Amino acid sequence: MKRPIQILLALSLLALARPSGAQEASSPVARTPVGSAPVVSAPAIRGKVVYERFCLSCHGDLGNGAGEFADHIAVKPRDYRQGTFKWRSTPSGALPLDADLEKTIRDGIYGTYMPSWYAIGKGNRSDVIAYIKTFSPRWKTDQPPAAITIPPEPSYTDESVKRGRAIYERSNCAQCHGQSALGDGPSAHELKDDWGNPIVPYDLTQGHIKCGDTGADIYRVFITGLNGTPMPSYTDSISNDEAWDLVHYIQSLSALYSKNYSKKP
């Protein structure tokens, strides 16, 4: 009685150990994503399994942002194939640094279905970053430049908030974000991202910004812009001081934002 069961158990194990479909993760020869070079590096091979475990349901097995859940959510998952990323410390149009991708994966994106993957550990995150880079040939031809320099944050004052409000109006921010910054400007319902998906301007009064709540996080968005969205870079139209004033105006919109009340920058 026992021997046939043992033999069959062994056969069953052998049968189960075979790869079974495109989404299987065991093969060291990874699938070639559309429009990219084969996965060859060890981190990318490991990262493929991490991607399939954690990321695939939204970003899709082709990295095109068309996972099974993508149709059900308003803020569409990133399509990695173009090498275009919103949340960067690099200038507008540039590739992000690994540190930028690490920050997004580690902390998540507030108000979206991108959770914080802090718990899975830095090794897993590094590996999946290596794999994400295989989806776009841009990572073969371009190098991300250095991060922009963010000057020290000046003190948050009533005056800086007032100046920031003026810059908000002058820069026509209200056209999308609305007079009260609720994300309800005249153009709010007409905006689309580079992929043709409807995109909604952010409600800045929530007290949370998608990419992080610190003053530096908000400052960075003004200077780098959000690639792939209608949110431009203002690096050529506002000075560093004005950018900080604008940060302080946004911070004035909710008590949840932490503010720099210190006298020194």
Added chain:
Amino acid sequence: MTRRAKVVLAAWAALTVTIVLAPPPARAIPAFARKYGLRCTSCHEAWPKLNDFGRAFRDNGYQMLLGKDDTVTATPGYWPVSVRLTPHYEYNEVTNQLTDQGVKKLGTGGVAGIGMDLLTAGTVVNNVSFLVVPTGFAPDGVVTLESAWVRLDNLFGSSWANVKIGKHEVDLPVSAHRPWNLSSTGYLIYGFHASGSISSYDMGTNQRGIEYMGHDRGSLNRVAVSVFDVEDSPGSRHVFDTPGVYVHATHEWIFDNAPISEAKLGVFGSYTSWPTTFFTDGGQPIPGTGGNLEPSSKYGVEGQLWFGPPATPFHAIIVFAHGQDSKALIPDATQNGTFNGGFFEIGYSLNLKTLIFGRYDICKNSRQGVVDAAQNLNDQDAHTIGLRHTFSFTNRSEYALHVEYTSVRTKGAGANGLDTRSNTYFAGIDFAY
């Protein structure tokens, strides 16, 4: 070859063929998966055991904490209910049973009465989470509330301040409700007592009480304290029925790109009571009138290692505990009964869908309460081996083939003082949606 062997042979062959011919994985995910659009693999190392991300999500009160946890405003809307069923064939045999025809090995098998877990869980509002699990629904018609609790999460804005009230599983080294094995053989050390003890306290049974739990970001450091009435106690006339307390603390390390990808160390302990005297009616104890509560204690350490890629790890778990039951809990005892035990468990994820698992349990009395009793009386050991293969996991459902063999030996528990050995052969489909 016997007829039974042929039947089992045919069943295994059919299951193997089913696996080989199974369709490619469909896309799809239960309630949390539906709500957050994540695959089962996001939270489960191998379903149903949680991975680091799943543990952190649970510790956060079933929340991602990024503004998308509200049950009402979540898009798409979802109904926080999941169903888990495990239709299966099971053959059980036990040796050295006394019958009129002598000492026999008894065995029986068939398609088991199918029970069901109805799991409803989530958040009532932000930072107020809940879990309600009616379970049973088998042909006997019995339905019990396995879990029913509400938890106040992140009190004062701190992840170190969470309070759970209701019937809950204490924070075990390895959850008794999320084992890889599906036969009725649980982790023996959780329910083991000194030989002859009347206490039925089982660490793996959900308890009615209050739990304090705290953790850091990512749940690398965790501490939990539960204070409760011991479940299944006949009850006492004390102000606090049958009190017990359980404590568990762990620390976890994550190593980047090292052969050992993660390691965890923990300590745990329980101190519980059990009534030893009762008012009686016609000589029979009146439930709820127990007195002279006497203690049982159990404390131990756990160690866990994950080898290889964290996404498809080889996971090794070792748990050791020492316990003691008061002599007042052991009829005819003249000294406290003590014991040692634990288990060693491994799970190897061949890929995201296939898991091989095995476990060895052992519990040995180190001092019998009754001095004349054999030193090894009621000692137990068990071994379990099995595999799970998930055919598909989606944001709507998951179903897996599960095959398992378990054998439990109990010293001196059979006819004429012989040992008993209970063997279970299990094969079925485990699915949830």
